[in-house]
Amino acid sequence: MNTSWTPLKRAVALALCGAALAIAPAHGAEQAPPPPAKAATALPQVLPGDDFFTYANGDWLARTEIPADRSSWGAFAEMAETTNARIVKLIEAALADKALGGEPRKVADYYAAFMDEAGIEAKGVVPLKPVLARIDAIKDRAALTRALGASLRADVDPLNSTNFQTENLFGLWVTQGLSDPDHNTPYLLQGGLGMPDRAYYLTDSARMAELRTKYQQHIAAILKLAGYGDTDARAARVMALETRIAQSHATREDSADVLKANNTWSAQDFAAKAPGLDWRAFFKAARLGGAGRFIVWHPGAVTGIAKLVGSTDVATWKDFLAFHQVNHFAAMLPKAFGDQKFEFAGKTLQGTPQQSLRWKRALAATNGAMDDAVGKMYVERYFPAENKVRLKQMVSNIIAAFGKRIDTLTWMAPATRAQAQEKLKTMYVGVGYPDRWTSYAGLKVVPGDALGNAMRAEQYHYAQQVAKLKQKVDKTAWAMPPQLVNAVNLPLQNAMNFPAAILQKPFFDAAASDGTNYGAIGSIIGHEISHSFDDQGAQFDAQGRLRDWWTKDDMAYFKQASEKLVQQFNGYKPFPDLAVNGQLTLSENLADLAGVAASYDAYKATFAGKAAPSDADRQFFMGYASAWQTKIREPALRQRVLTDGHAPAQYRTAIVRNLEPWYQAFNVQPGQALYLPPDQRVRVW
Template identity: 45%
Template structure:
């Protein structure tokens, strides 16, 4: 359930709340002395290659005009295996591994002092012996609460209790900005109830997805059996059938990303009348949000799901809660549950052969449960002021370039351009880390209580979220930790956010050639800036309000251009029979195209009329586009790529690199020829910014 409308550089799990995987911590026993991965050795020059780009990773047998991604990265792709514990691997993973290693060092030190809350959380998560010894005892009281449910009347209150502990049900809720009253927080409600990534996994006749359905049913049965539940096979079939019906009434991801369609404010009384069969007022009271109004994201889906809940056997509703509880807390339950949860979600759906080492998951748990406590140590140690200052300068340059670019748009009316300039002037760039930290004094972390720590962390995050109702906006709050290798745009806050961990090579290297930095982090900055003017971000004005501030003619001309871009991406077929979804990936494709365009302008301005010399045989513009291609290095396992094509609003890396085919300076730099695969005639190139 969305609580803030954001657009990120990469797909990410929920930007708010503790994830279900936050579950284990170790007893009072000290952590074994396992040194964190060694820091990469410092170089006198750039981290990559002679000028910030890894020339050894190229495949010069490929013509840039045929496949720019392979030309820039083909050698790397062939020589780089995907680690056994990953579903994909590339530049983002390289930095994530470094971030995890650094955080591990912080937590290993903290774990030696159990007075440290983060040390206690991390150490307890690592103590699998204690977790195994306790068996299902920690979760038995909760499973007993589910078992004790005798009729449908008590279901909403039980579902609310589950929600507070991060356990999903047929509906998802959360508190975030009111899109049409952006100075206020509001409660939102959206569709949920699927244990697989998307409705297509339930409804498609694709052979791979049919296999996934069978594996999911087997997974349900296995988890119920491990919990000692009888008749697991029949119950698994019934639960799959119930979720399949939920999938039928659920909105597609394309419709669910539409900010206008998903803003439906109504009274709770109206909701109850339109979606009978479920006590929404009781559910909202149970989650701590007894409000008179709610914003419903997918009204017809909510109505349909409420009808299904009203007619479903009570046993099926209970089994869904049992399954979600076991899956969500699997890593703080006995190993059999953890292994089975990974076998389905990691291996079947992601294609990943091996589960991540326990310490990595411990880092993720602790960084999620007590994110700011870990973050403030991380940034003090690994984010020097000079890096922040350099990034601030780059951001200013890219904003200035975008401001100038607005005046050149032939599809935007003059009166709209005035408002666009005002919106850009209202931007808040957030670089590195938040201006203040959250207080976790009310969160109890107990040595030896892995399950309890995870449960209480989820409840703390829930309370922190719902406590915002009726209070001023927390404009200082971040949706990602500084250790996250990603970036995002928040439409309601009119902000762009760049965590510390992404401001490193290959995205940004103070020792690299500026052309590579502008093609890397400069384009990332432009990407996030331009999200505020993409097909959804453009619906929010300079105050973050969802409103029509473009003329109808602006919208028509813009839609014509984005339609051409969507058709371009629809034609890509990364897997046989499975194409990129141009409408699902529209916002990110627009942002890639605009971000790279604006970053190139910013780079040209930074030169002050100078023509930089060639380096390594590459002109400045060639180096700029190589910088862009390098950040998108990524190898995928087939199952992961399949899931991304169905669910991810971002195109795969090869297609993201290929956005250059629309940019005139790329043609001047690489001289692609008619007939080559990426070549577009001037009239075929999509120029939005």
């Protein structure tokens, strides 16, 4: 799931939770407000062995309602609200300090321009006219190609399964090569869809048919607001084009297969392998003319889309470009544009009844434009040095515990074990904030120019990404800003990031017991370590090179054990007509399982011969389950099940059914819903 973090700086990321993105809290408040309360209606008592998620979170579930401007609510959202409440105060203080300069001034001016609703309304569509004029000026396929190239943005992350495609014609990702970790390489991915996935265009069901109808109506409404005529016919043509694009797209499961993605094409290969598009002109317009090699993640889609560029009339492509440009920047345009976009993307797709308030959207947009500048302001004020020290120690303890688990694996050959230990030994761990901050010295922020600021910020980010092609690979580069409530494993860098914002209650509480902290943040740390050894991460060696470092027998066992977890999650059905996709969610499920196990081992090691509290194990597992407190609206849950690499929270909590200490801690017995006989419990790491 994505919110408003654009551009999303998560290259090479295997993320903890795609929904864990910060949304702004109550304006000017020091602490986040609670969600709307309702009279507590106690949920029926359940046994931990029947429903551990409800057992641990029943009181919270009974008293909590999802805020009207959210599609879901939970522990991640609460932390994000607290974080952004603090950030709002920092920005407001910067606005009040007229003598302030540098990046804090740019942050304040960007935020203020977005907040200036009256100024935006007064300008109307005037700021949009140069954008639309450039599209209207397209007269032939050569000009179309240049426009398509110029519209490319670096806004996809194929190793994070929540973001496999973009509304632009193609997605661009710049990072080190899969087989060449010493050089940065441009990756080209499928794009061109305004709905979340190909399934929304191609699935034959009443619900999807209704969504397609409403999306086409949304296209027409946006074009009408922008001043176009005959919008129903234009929308029909754009919808038909996107449907043909969707037919060329790879599935989510295929997109997650890195081996299928490792396709190196020279710049000259594109003409023969993907005819229909003047690739030389396209790459020149996209500022990629100097790139000699590309990794084509979705060759079928690239070929199919290029063919459509050559065969579909220019007028339809102009409508496609116009719609997506206006739709993309709707939040910076008069209120009617943002309201229309929310009507479809918020209400229709995710079931969110109410649009978030203006200041929340302003903060999200500012984060998207200058995330590191905002993050620097946050950590200087709100991330104590002692928290970083304590978290680093926890990381060290859990890495050590994971290493001991590797040493005890009876199924792993010595050669494979040595390679796995080398990955742990050389892993870079970033805690709190990056070693080097992104500079925004060259970004022009103009007071009162919301749309111009957004466009310049995107171009500035894109230029930074393209510039990486001439720079050395930075193994310590961060993929997340400090104010993001999330965590990430970077298999190509053999690195992990734990942003400052996730290192707070309820995941980390300096006053809480070790059991609670190891169950919550410790399991997240273990989760990210484990991503280096899940079905994707295990394909990369200690240097981040895509390489088979496993013996044949070891890999056979790993795949067999993984398949048991696939089948376990295939059995979960949040709706009668929709089941969890065990293959799509495998990476995250493997990481959850190994992460909880490694954190548990590290927690037990902290006693070092001392007597543990009688409820130590219960504290640990309750800390883990409480961290997954979540409520979600049905449309949003359906979207996540279809498109997200993370299983719904209640099933992630149930991963404990594979761990013997959980059975002992809660006296789980045969006949209870989560009980698994010992021979059916999955253990990989």
